[in-house]
Amino acid sequence: MHHPVAFYLVCLILVVVIPAFLFSIVVLKRTNEAQERIFESLLRTSTGAVNRAVEREISGMFSTLNFLSTSDGLLKGDYAALHGQATKALEGTDIYFLVIDQTMRQLLNTRVPYGTPLNATSEPVSAGLALARGERMVSDIFFGKTAQQWVFNVYLPMRLPNGQHVLLTLTKNAEALRRAVNPDVLSPGWNAAVLDTQGTVIVSTDEKEKTGKPFFLRVVPSLRLGVSTMQQDRTNYQVVTEFSSLAGWRMIAWAKSSDVQAPAVSSFLWLTIGGSVFALLAAVSAAGIARVLSRDVRLLAQDARRLGQGERVAPRSYAISELETVSHALAEAADARVKSENEVRFLMREVAHRSKNQLTVIQAMLNQSAAGAENATDFAETFRKRVAGLARSTDLMIANATQGINLFELAKNQLKPFTPDDAARVRIAGPAVLLDPQASQTLGMALHELSTNATKYGALANETGIVSLSWVAAGADLNLVWRESRATIDKAAIAASRKGFGSVVLERMLGLALDAKLDFIVHDDGIEWRVTIPLARLRDEEAHRPEGVP
Numbered sequence: 001m002h003h004p005v006a007f008y009l010v011c012l013i014l015v016v017v018i019p020a021f022l023f024s025i026v027v028l029k030r031t032n033e034a035q036e037r038i039f040e041s042l043l044r045t046s047t048g049a050v051n052r053a054v055e056r057e058i059s060g061m062f063s064t065l066n067f068l069s070t071s072d073g074l075l076k077g078d079y080a081a082l083h084g085q086a087t088k089a090l091e092g093t094d095i096y097f098l099v100i101d102q103t104m105r106q107l108l109n110t111r112v113p114y115g116t117p118l119n120a121t122s123e124p125v126s127a128g129l130a131l132a133r134g135e136r137m138v139s140d141i142f143f144g145k146t147a148q149q150w151v152f153n154v155y156l157p158m159r160l161p162n163g164q165h166v167l168l169t170l171t172k173n174a175e176a177l178r179r180a181v182n183p184d185v186l187s188p189g190w191n192a193a194v195l196d197t198q199g200t201v202i203v204s205t206d207e208k209e210k211t212g213k214p215f216f217l218r219v220v221p222s223l224r225l226g227v228s229t230m231q232q233d234r235t236n237y238q239v240v241t242e243f244s245s246l247a248g249w250r251m252i253a254w255a256k257s258s259d260v261q262a263p264a265v266s267s268f269l270w271l272t273i274g275g276s277v278f279a280l281l282a283a284v285s286a287a288g289i290a291r292v293l294s295r296d297v298r299l300l301a302q303d304a305r306r307l308g309q310g311e312r313v314a315p316r317s318y319a320i321s322e323l324e325t326v327s328h329a330l331a332e333a334a335d336a337r338v339k340s341e342n343e344v345r346f347l348m349r350e351v352a353h354r355s356k357n358q359l360t361v362i363q364a365m366l367n368q369s370a371a372g373a374e375n376a377t378d379f380a381e382t383f384r385k386r387v388a389g390l391a392r393s394t395d396l397m398i399a400n401a402t403q404g405i406n407l408f409e410l411a412k413n414q415l416k417p418f419t420p421d422d423a424a425r426v427r428i429a430g431p432a433v434l435l436d437p438q439a440s441q442t443l444g445m446a447l448h449e450l451s452t453n454a455t456k457y458g459a460l461a462n463e464t465g466i467v468s469l470s471w472v473a474a475g476a477d478l479n480l481v482w483r484e485s486r487a488t489i490d491k492a493a494i495a496a497s498r499k500g501f502g503s504v505v506l507e508r509m510l511g512l513a514l515d516a517k518l519d520f521i522v523h524d525d526g527i528e529w530r531v532t533i534p535l536a537r538l539r540d541e542e543a544h545r546p547e548g549v550p
Contacts, residue, residue: 004294005294006290006291009289013282013283013286014279025271028268028271032267036260040227042187043240044227047242051251054180054251055244055246059246064095064170065156065168065169067089068082071086073085077160077162079107080114083108083110090110096109097168099167101165104120105118109146121169122142122145126140126153127139127155127167130167131167149174150174150202151171151173152171154169154172180194181194181204183205189259189260190260191206192252193206193209193215193251193252195249198214200212200215217232217237226241228240228241235256237255238255238257293323296320300327303327303334304330306334310338312334312338313331315327315331405434405435405437410447415447415451417451418460426466427468430470431473433471433535433538434538434539436539439513439537439538449506454467458484458526458527459486462487464486466486468483468484473535476535477532477534477535478533478534480530481529482529482531485523486525486526489526506518510531514533515533516531518531
């Protein structure tokens with residue numbers, strides 16, 4: 001996969017936001033379901049409260065009828081007295097007392113003064129049914145001619161002592177039931193109504209549902225009790241229904257499904273909008289961060305290319321601390337590369353210079369070996385050993401090109417091929433002194449020649465001789481002493497050796513190359529060389545090293 005940083009940052013944002021958004025939707029859905037159950041419970045409680053209030057009204061009216069049925073005026077047929085008693089009993093209420101005979105004629109009505117001509121009852125169907133069954137009943141709503149408004153009746157059939165059958169009736173204005181339907185107990189968006197057995201509105205909290213008009217949900221008689229859903233005129237409604245067994249009426253609460261679901265829809269909408277806004281802000285932030293990262297990465301790439309071209313790279317400040325660390329690393333790498341290249345160039349010059357010097361030395365060794373050799377085999381052996389000594393010095397020079405060659409290591413390296421089985425016969429001692437390549441090469445050749453002469457003519461030519469090499473730093477000079485003891489002195493051999501290549505190296509090269517002063521002493525048991533070299537010449541090439549090279 002190869003994509004810009006913005007792609008991965010946006011993917012990261014989506015991986016975080018989308019699951020959180022889905023989880024929020026699930027939680028919101030469960031919360032809404034729980035709230036709906038709570039609302040349904042509250043609505044059922046509300047409709048149950050309406051039902052109980054209506055039934056209390058009707059029960060009270062039946063109790064009043066039972067009380068009036070024991071009136072002496074009724075039993076004796078004294079309707080004037082009965083009118084006065086009923087008027088007094090119902091004073092202060094919105095209930096009126098009627099007596100209806102078998103012909104549906106009103107014998108008494110407390111709405112009007114006694115003696116006022118009365119008409120037949122305005123609702124003969126339910127009245128006749130109650131009289132025929134001999135059971136108490138509650139009528140549907142109807143428009144009362146005497147009251148000139150919508151009313152309902154409560155009937156109690158009774159047989160008088162004279163054998164006449166009458167209906168004791170209490171009539172009540174439908175509007176009086178409005179207090180039983182309290183809109184304050186309903187949830188927002190919900191309405192409630194009391195309907196008679198025909199689905200006619202008795203009272204309603206919805207002003208659009210007028211008393212005496214059919215309820216707009218035509219299928220009310222078939223509604224199930226409890227909570228249900230139905231559709232009317234392409235609109236879905238949620239309905240809660242209760243049934244009054246006493247009156248045969250229905251108490252109904254309803255609301256549009258869209259209104260009921262509005263809070264959930266609103267919550268989901270806000271969640272969607274909020275989630276989208278947050279995701280957008282996160283994506284914009286991610287794009288901004290990616291832009292900063294991309295810019296910084298481009299700058300790092302530029303610095304890397306400059307580093308590849310050998311240019312110096314300065315550290316930069318970045319918004320991301322890790323990138324700033326990389327920038328410092330690139331700057332350090334650039335400095336190290338420049339330093340390394342300078343050192344390489346210096347070493348290349350040194351190699352060329354040393355190669356020329358070694359060629360010169362090899363030519364001198366060749367000439368001296370050829371001049372002093374008695375035959376080709378002697379020449380080859382002598383020349384090989386001298387080249388080997390030069391190679392050992394060169395190895396040390398290469399291994400310690402920048403740090404300098406330790407004089408002790410140089411001496412140990414040159415004397416090692418000549419050391420007998422008894423290593424105690426070769427003694428090397430002295431403080432640490434660092435030599436530059438030129439000085440180490442010259443001293444190495446000198447030590448090789450001294451060792452060669454000691455093996456041929458001096459202390460290492462017998463089984464008891466001892467070679468001691470020591471040096472000390474005295475002020476600005478290095479005093480080096482080569483002492484051979486317990487050797488068999490051969491004056492002729494010593495004289496011959498002083499004319500050979502070894503003497504040339506010691507006297508000419510040490511003297512000319514290192515400004516050395518040499519003293520040669522012959523003792524009874526061996527020779528001694530004393531060499532004084534200025535310490536400054538041993539590290540003379542310090543001035544020729546590039547800046548930063550140790």
